[in-house]
Amino acid sequence: MEELITKLSNAHGISGSEGNIRAILEEELRPYVDEMRVDKMGNLITVKKGDGPSIMLAAHMDEIGLMVKYIDDKGFLRFVKIGGWFDPTLHSQRVIVHTEKGPIPGVIGSKPPHVMKDEDRKKPVNADDMFIDVGAKDKEDAMNMGISIGTPVSMDREVVKLANGKITGKAFDNRAGCAIIIDAMRQISKMDIKATVYAVGTVQEEVGLKGARTSAFGLNPDIALAVDTTIPGDHPGIDKKDSVLDIGKGGAITIADAAGRGIIASPQVVKWLVETAKKNDIPFQTDVGDGGTTDATAIHLTREGIPSTVISVATRYIHSPVEVLDVADLKHCSDLIAKAMISVNEYF
Template identity: 60%
Template sequence: MDGMKEMDEIQRLLERLSNAHGISGREGSIQEILREEMGHLVDDVRIDNLGNLVATRRGRRPSVMIAAHIDEIGLMTKYVDEKGFIRFVTIGGWFDQTLLNQRVIIHADSGPIWGVIGSKPPHVMTPEDRKKPIEVKDMFVDAGCESQEEALGLGIKPGTPMSIDRTFARLAGDRVTGKAFDNRAGVVMMIEALKRTRTESTIFAVGTVQEEVGLKGARTSAFGLSPDVALATDVTIPGDHPGIDKKDSPLEIGKGPVVIIADASGRGIITTSKVVSWLAETAKEFEIPVQMEVSGGGTTDATAIQLTREGIHTGVISVATRYIHSPVEVLSLKDVDACAELIARALETAERYFKPD
């Protein structure tokens, strides 16, 4: 496959996954896409008790786990009031103002229903009201229902998931925008790496669930698989646009994969020197530019994997992505391609660094 076709395939995959819907704990539609896109690349695919999709390509040791979380942040119905308006809770880390006046898809028993997140109109706000940010507790979803009975009849009830109605779009150059790049971009990286690698090691390609609400799927799947080494794929925050300074993040879109040295000020992962050397030296050998990250912010599935059993050698390869945890995330397709290439080559060099006993 030449470079242009690879980029087209990355865009196709990312668009398909970004436009699909699967909030934390309700990732079934994403599992089905992974079965279709990855099934022919592995020996078997199964869903474990928590809902993680585990695809295995059998080989020799060291065994390598690739973890890409498949859930997205979203909403869940709390109750429907007597007039048919839907009150909800957030699932995952939303900034309240990002949600205001968004259109949503309610994944009801009767099928998808569209709604809008409403609040008090600015025309009737007092001057004091206008100075205050509107909180989620004061928002609601209007699906057009005129009564609680109508909503319940459509299958909108406590526990019904909702996701943002936003679709993938191409920007200038190789930049694209869409929802849920966190972490459907990481899923693309995992699939593309499987296509490209020539490793003879056993690979566990895992679409983990419920990362956004506590790294849950990574913890259980890593315990069950007990790999010799693991790589988590995810997105991370660049400091290359207005509103954020380089002192907060020196990363940039278009400058290649990001290797995490430490995140969450060490409360998350502190990647061991052995793993950092593996990824950095592999990148140098194959002339893949990389960026190194030490951050005080969030963490990834790697934190849970690293602390499984007696400890697992674990690293993170991320793609710099603007406006994370919004419906308009932005990244570079070339960065996604380079991340997939680094993972593919790291799978091939893992045996040098993690020889089994």
């Protein structure tokens, strides 16, 4: 699992530019599924055929990033944020500008503190005051590199091992989910199960759950599990009253997120997953959150409604280039999904 999450995380694919990630999923999933196609939105749809209920496993392929909106006369790039960035996280980062001619390294800069007024030094720098420096001589030089309005930009960061089975890198939200689905389908392919399983890599989750909405409408599954990351409460700056989760203690089964404004999970789906975890001695946690949402929010409201929940990996520092997770949790999640497929007919 560590090799797989590293491969996925080190690749680049901001919302709307998920092609690199989709190619990895296609390669990894092909041996384990009966059908594979890409829909009009760019979602990867794969099918493991069966005679029982249909289950949709959804993991979004996109990461948050940036997009070039203006090139000034000196060749510096102004950008918009694609997805939910906390502006100070962007300052002084290395980036990769993804042009049609190939990737170009750059750095995010701003006015140096030495020339700021005292009151400005006390405030965080806004993204609107930042720019990307690729070393261009001028606007024409930048354009000759292949940079244009709309060029996507991602963080220049690779996975590094920390102590005790933990790793750090960019885009674990949600390359973790992609890795989990791949390993789950590997296990499922060797099992005698009755269910039809749709393993779906969705697009543009970070900018509105868009791919989940369209793919779920097209598939109309009986049950859906979104696989994503979530916020733990096990490090300084956050209290257990804000999140009861810890990394390294198993996947998190969502009961409700966004204080119910996102999804209030199907009780039967939650029961199915909890009882499967207990029966198979798979570590798990349950989660009630009041923050963000996942693809499940869009999926469960599709057509006449699809019983759904989320299986998440507790991940520190989400929406930054230095996210941290425990590799063991990836395996706990994929094992839970695979084992749940065996008993799905008993619950639905």
